[in-house]
Amino acid sequence: xxxxxxxxxxIPTSALELGVAVMSVLAVGIVxxxxxxxxxxxxxxxxxxxxxxxxxxxxxxxxxxxxxxxxPMPESLKFVVNVHIKSGLGQETYAPNSFFQGDxxxxxxxxxxxxxxxxxxxxxxxxxxxxxxxCDVDILIINVCCFxxxxxxxxxxxxxxxxxxxIKSFNISGMGCSAGIIGVDMVKDLLKVHKNxxxxxxxSENLTMNRYVGNDKPMMMSNCLFRVGGxxxxxxxKPSDAGxxxxxLLHSVRTHLAQNDEAYNSIVxxxxxxxxxxxxxxxxLIEAAGIALKNNITTxxxxxxxxxxxxxxxxxxxxxxxxxxxxxxxxxxxxxLAFEHFCIHPGGRAVINGxxxxxxxxxxxxxxxxxxxxxxxxxxxxxxxxxxxxMEAKGRMKKGDRLWQIALGSGFKCNTAVWEVLRxxxxxxxxxxxxxxxxxxxxxxxxxxxxxxxxxxxxSKPK
Numbered sequence: 001x002x003x004x005x006x007x008x009x010x011i012p013t014s015a016l017e018l019g020v021a022v023m024s025v026l027a028v029g030i031v032x033x034x035x036x037x038x039x040x041x042x043x044x045x046x047x048x049x050x051x052x053x054x055x056x057x058x059x060x061x062x063x064x065x066x067x068x069x070x071x072p073m074p075e076s077l078k079f080v081v082n083v084h085i086k087s088g089l090g091q092e093t094y095a096p097n098s099f100f101q102g103d104x105x106x107x108x109x110x111x112x113x114x115x116x117x118x119x120x121x122x123x124x125x126x127x128x129x130x131x132x133x134x135c136d137v138d139i140l141i142i143n144v145c146c147f148x149x150x151x152x153x154x155x156x157x158x159x160x161x162x163x164x165x166x167i168k169s170f171n172i173s174g175m176g177c178s179a180g181i182i183g184v185d186m187v188k189d190l191l192k193v194h195k196n197x198x199x200x201x202x203x204s205e206n207l208t209m210n211r212y213v214g215n216d217k218p219m220m221m222s223n224c225l226f227r228v229g230g231x232x233x234x235x236x237x238k239p240s241d242a243g244x245x246x247x248x249l250l251h252s253v254r255t256h257l258a259q260n261d262e263a264y265n266s267i268v269x270x271x272x273x274x275x276x277x278x279x280x281x282x283x284x285l286i287e288a289a290g291i292a293l294k295n296n297i298t299t300x301x302x303x304x305x306x307x308x309x310x311x312x313x314x315x316x317x318x319x320x321x322x323x324x325x326x327x328x329x330x331x332x333x334x335x336x337l338a339f340e341h342f343c344i345h346p347g348g349r350a351v352i353n354g355x356x357x358x359x360x361x362x363x364x365x366x367x368x369x370x371x372x373x374x375x376x377x378x379x380x381x382x383x384x385x386x387x388x389x390x391m392e393a394k395g396r397m398k399k400g401d402r403l404w405q406i407a408l409g410s411g412f413k414c415n416t417a418v419w420e421v422l423r424x425x426x427x428x429x430x431x432x433x434x435x436x437x438x439x440x441x442x443x444x445x446x447x448x449x450x451x452x453x454x455x456x457x458x459x460s461k462p463k
């Protein structure tokens with residue numbers, strides 16, 4: 001001790017002061033760097049999904065009743081029933097109030113009612129769960145593809161909840177089922193400019209104003225797949241939210257194929273030959289989805305895959321392209337080395353199976369998408385969050401896990417987001433799956449399939 005004291009006493013006072021100053025500056029610099037990194041992070045603080053009232057459930061028999069109200073031709077009815085029983089939708093999906101009326105109703109009042117019910121239920125739950133007040137929200141983004149009234153939907157939410165006068169509100173329309181990720185990407189960019197803010201992202205779709213009552217088969221398919229749903233996300237860049245946030249956004253990638261005419265026309269809102277409005281789905285849709293996903297992966301893969309996977313992928317491409325090794329199959333990277341969880345757009349059984357096969361995923365990996373399609377149907381841009389809620393309810397998500405969301409939609413677009421789980425979610429009564437999760441996974445085959453095949457003389461195609 002005496003030696004150490006004598007050593008310190010031998011150092012000039014100015015040198016000690018300089019050392020202390022340097023250490024202080026370094027400490028301040030480290031703290032500032034950590035704070036700056038935290039302030040640039042995009043956190044998912046909370047989210048909620050819409051669960052309509054029990055009297056809005058639409059099973060196979062009710063679906064047939066709703067379809068028959070539009071008096072379709074026999075061949076059209078046979079087609080739509082065949083699509084429905086093979087769709088992967090279960091007996092507890094939801095339809096809007098207008099579908100249960102005696103007559104076909106597509107009024108503006110019913111359209112507004114459908115939106116208001118979804119918004120209020122979802123947002124009330126989100127505000128209660130997060131403890132955030134409506135007046136705390138700095139940025140509001142509403143995403144509904146096919147319903148754009150004036151005043152806007154975002155203006156209605158500001159009015160209903162009495163939000164601040166300086167709130168930055170945006171209304172996204174016409175962007176299709178992949179617009180939920182577009183909204184996340186938009187929030188990310190806005191939070192780069194606006195510091196210490198809360199952003200609210202609300203996604204839903206309107207079926208009342210987009211119900212098709214004609215006989216054009218490509219336009220009848222949307223009636224079989226789309227159901228009522230919605231989601232609300234509370235996103236923050238506040239460093240103080242790092243400890244309580246569910247997930248942190250790592251990457252978002254957007255891919256657009258509108259320059260390709262076939263891809264552009266694969267999902268189109270149009271009038272049929274009898275001037276009846278609806279959404280048309282073309283046979284090119286699956287191919288467009290494959291091309292868009294491939295292009296999106298080309299951008300995302302270098303950001304997420306281990307170097308060894310990237311190296312082998314490049315080697316495989318060189319062998320095929322330069323060495324003309326035609327017998328060599330293209331190498332599909334193992335994305336399970338980059339992600340623990342996968343959320344595939346629940347647009348239909350064929351879409352889920354196609355993406356799962358192309359990415360070499362297991363039934364366990366695609367289970368959240370198939371079960372979401374079965375329980376809630378295709379809820380458009382909100383569907384991915386029903387899958388996240390499914391994983392939370394199943395206790396799948398652990399701290400440090402990475403989750404890949406893949407959204408597909410009209411345009412044609414493929415938009416993806418990568419999240420890191422920051423904490424293990426606790427069981428919550430606010431989870432949309434809380435009352436039925438023990439019944440899943442389940443057999444997604446329609447229990448009325450054989451009955452309807454016999455009634456409508458539907459012949460199964462050989463595999």
